[in-house]
Amino acid sequence: MEYTEIFNDFLSDFIDPKKRIFVGYLGLSLIIAYVWLVAVRRSALKTAHAQIFNHKVFFSKSARIDYKLFFINRAFSLLVSPLLITQIAIATFIFYELHRQNIVHSGQFSDANKTFVVALFSLSMFIADDFTKYFLHRWMHRWPVLWAFHKVHHSAETMTPITVYRVHPAEGILYGLRSAVAQGIVISTFIFAFGNIVDLYTIVGVNILVFFFHMAGSNLRHSHISIGYWKFLEHVFISPAQHQLHHSVAEEHHDKNFGAALAIWDWLFGSLHLSEAEKDITYGLGLTESGPKTIGDMYIKPFLDIYGILTLNIKKVRKLLFLSSNEKPFSNRFGPKL
Amino acid sequence: MLKNILKYSTIMGALVLPISLVHAGGHSTSYGPFPVTLQGYSGDKDNSVSYSGQVARHVLHDSLKVLAGRGDGGANSATLKAEMLSYFSGSDKNKAILAPVTKGAFVIKQGTLNEISSGKNIEGKFYNGAMMAWPGSMKGREVALHMIDRASIANKGVDAENGYNWPQLISKFTMGAMAYSQAVDNYLDEKLEANTKPNNKPYKDGKPYTGKEHVWDEGFGYFGAAAHTLSLTADQAYGIAKRKDMASADVNGDGVVDLKSEMVFGPAYYAAAFDRSGTKSTSYLQTIMQAYFDGRQLITSAKGAVLTNAQRSSLKAHASTIESKWEQVLAEAVFKYAGSAYKDINKMQEDDADVAKEYKGYVKHWGELKGFSMALQSGRNNLGETAGTMNDLILFGPVTLDNSYVTDVTSSGDFKREKRMTWNDYQLQLLKVQQLMVDKFSVASRVNDQLADLGALAEMLGDQSNAETD
Numbered sequence: 001m002e003y004t005e006i007f008n009d010f011l012s013d014f015i016d017p018k019k020r021i022f023v024g025y026l027g028l029s030l031i032i033a034y035v036w037l038v039a040v041r042r043s044a045l046k047t048a049h050a051q052i053f054n055h056k057v058f059f060s061k062s063a064r065i066d067y068k069l070f071f072i073n074r075a076f077s078l079l080v081s082p083l084l085i086t087q088i089a090i091a092t093f094i095f096y097e098l099h100r101q102n103i104v105h106s107g108q109f110s111d112a113n114k115t116f117v118v119a120l121f122s123l124s125m126f127i128a129d130d131f132t133k134y135f136l137h138r139w140m141h142r143w144p145v146l147w148a149f150h151k152v153h154h155s156a157e158t159m160t161p162i163t164v165y166r167v168h169p170a171e172g173i174l175y176g177l178r179s180a181v182a183q184g185i186v187i188s189t190f191i192f193a194f195g196n197i198v199d200l201y202t203i204v205g206v207n208i209l210v211f212f213f214h215m216a217g218s219n220l221r222h223s224h225i226s227i228g229y230w231k232f233l234e235h236v237f238i239s240p241a242q243h244q245l246h247h248s249v250a251e252e253h254h255d256k257n258f259g260a261a262l263a264i265w266d267w268l269f270g271s272l273h274l275s276e277a278e279k280d281i282t283y284g285l286g287l288t289e290s291g292p293k294t295i296g297d298m299y300i301k302p303f304l305d306i307y308g309i310l311t312l313n314i315k316k317v318r319k320l321l322f323l324s325s326n327e328k329p330f331s332n333r334f335g336p337k338l
Numbered sequence: 339m340l341k342n343i344l345k346y347s348t349i350m351g352a353l354v355l356p357i358s359l360v361h362a363g364g365h366s367t368s369y370g371p372f373p374v375t376l377q378g379y380s381g382d383k384d385n386s387v388s389y390s391g392q393v394a395r396h397v398l399h400d401s402l403k404v405l406a407g408r409g410d411g412g413a414n415s416a417t418l419k420a421e422m423l424s425y426f427s428g429s430d431k432n433k434a435i436l437a438p439v440t441k442g443a444f445v446i447k448q449g450t451l452n453e454i455s456s457g458k459n460i461e462g463k464f465y466n467g468a469m470m471a472w473p474g475s476m477k478g479r480e481v482a483l484h485m486i487d488r489a490s491i492a493n494k495g496v497d498a499e500n501g502y503n504w505p506q507l508i509s510k511f512t513m514g515a516m517a518y519s520q521a522v523d524n525y526l527d528e529k530l531e532a533n534t535k536p537n538n539k540p541y542k543d544g545k546p547y548t549g550k551e552h553v554w555d556e557g558f559g560y561f562g563a564a565a566h567t568l569s570l571t572a573d574q575a576y577g578i579a580k581r582k583d584m585a586s587a588d589v590n591g592d593g594v595v596d597l598k599s600e601m602v603f604g605p606a607y608y609a610a611a612f613d614r615s616g617t618k619s620t621s622y623l624q625t626i627m628q629a630y631f632d633g634r635q636l637i638t639s640a641k642g643a644v645l646t647n648a649q650r651s652s653l654k655a656h657a658s659t660i661e662s663k664w665e666q667v668l669a670e671a672v673f674k675y676a677g678s679a680y681k682d683i684n685k686m687q688e689d690d691a692d693v694a695k696e697y698k699g700y701v702k703h704w705g706e707l708k709g710f711s712m713a714l715q716s717g718r719n720n721l722g723e724t725a726g727t728m729n730d731l732i733l734f735g736p737v738t739l740d741n742s743y744v745t746d747v748t749s750s751g752d753f754k755r756e757k758r759m760t761w762n763d764y765q766l767q768l769l770k771v772q773q774l775m776v777d778k779f780s781v782a783s784r785v786n787d788q789l790a791d792l793g794a795l796a797e798m799l800g801d802q803s804n805a806e807t808d
Binding site: 183246258 | 684687762763765769789791792793795798800808
């Protein structure tokens, strides 16, 4: 592979409209930020400019780690992604299995209105993707082993659009698998039911709904520009301010707003927190959590944390076993006196 | 003025010369004529190419297919069966060519078999190993005779009750059991050995061709390609087989299509058909034809001397290309018709379906699927487990309208349908047939790919690597 190819591969996300950091979306996010600060917050243009391009944010220690992780994680991704199960493998498996039931036959609704089917598929794909993101994200917070990995993302103390890449590769793998499962299920069920009329409404090759999500300033979620929506709208869509609140060190903000694009999942499952315009938010893990500090930490520390969690749990299990057992243990070093 | 004339004539010359060279070059890629290289030949022939016996067999096969659809449900069975057998097993009489015949402007030169070659039959060249794909544990020839017997009592070649379309079954099976089998398991196999039909002796006394020249020519004849195939596109070869493209067929411009050299028959037709459809990523016809052509040139270049081991191994490499590509063509056909049958089942289940009409199409496509799957099992290679899996998935007969399917055959040749399967289950088996063809034969044209839509949508959605997290 030529050096230029490697370089292009590393930076390809900037020119791929399927990715959040596509230059078009970044540009639009910038415009939204200016409009918000000047028209809504009534800041002077100069002040807005200084606020948006805040050197303390973009060149902070945290941000500099993000930029390095961006490149290192791309390398991991290039190595690991060919090994992961693909959405096509999952879709094929489910498509096969759907033939084992006799309630609906293959292509049963192939005479349905194409516009309706394409709209339904585009919407279902978006919802399935968003719904699975919500749950995986929730689990990343609730399960200690997964939290050990997800802490890498939450250790960011300043946020820029590149912070979306501040993740442990293990988390990247989990999100990739989630995407494969979501796509595999929706693609296979739609093709089975509707046959070859299934298609996707796209703009610049992207699901129209994903496109609008990014157009609406998805990059501002990881930024210091705190844009909140009307309360009713924050029950439907997660505003940038709501996601920033998710990154807050304040205890009352912990485990809130897991949603990616839609807020309805948080609303339904009791994790919704509306934005708070007047409150200054400090990003990061806070003093109670020990987070990774260096590049090496970002990759190694989660495993050390997991080792600690497992050791603790093994001790707990052994203790529990010895308490409930009448047999003499192999060793009673940690057990109760018999 | 003179200067201008000179200038224009130079330009014209520059234009005409390459065109004439291309024209001359076009002839050089034709499979024949090739010079007589036999040492000591004293006859008057100047062309050593001869494969008219194979052309006659293609014509016997095409004619047999026509006859297989002429049954009236039993009344004409005895005469029809005798007539079919006269094409299958041979006849002393000069039989009429029933197919291919003249169609509109596509005028065919020959009207009877003896105008091509006399005394030929299919049966003598028919694969006679075990054919486990068919009920009754029969050998290849027995299966063909069983099919002929059933076709003679069927109505227009179709046994709707058991789901058999005899013209399709007989034709597709024969394309493998005669043409493919003879080419890859006989002429391009043991007859390429040093001690068989050597190149320094005539194939038979008095013939103008050497042993190896004729062995190779006969192997080529079974492929059924026009001699000028290297100058044809897949579309043109397809048009010739469909009797639509007179201009491409009549290469010598005599106003008629000579079946002996200008026609495209079954095996070559299917190679062309897959090249021009599906993913359009294959070049079966040209690859196979080039291997035949290069092989023939190699033999010609030996100038009647015994082929060296190096020459024979080169020849075997060409033979191996031919075999593997031809096998892939048959697997592409199995893939295609498994997809057709899958789609037919969907159509039959639609609310406003004309079930009788759709079922007829389904039985026809299934006949092609089954016939080609049997053809695939008639080659040199023992497909082993792949054949067993394929036969188990396709079944002895299609799932019929009451969901039963043929499981056995009685001693009198009647079929028994003692098991049932749902349409959905059978569709799943057809999908697995397609997957098997991909896994075992790397089919690439993939016409009627029932999983293609899944792949297209997956590609549209993009890969999931580096999926964004929050």
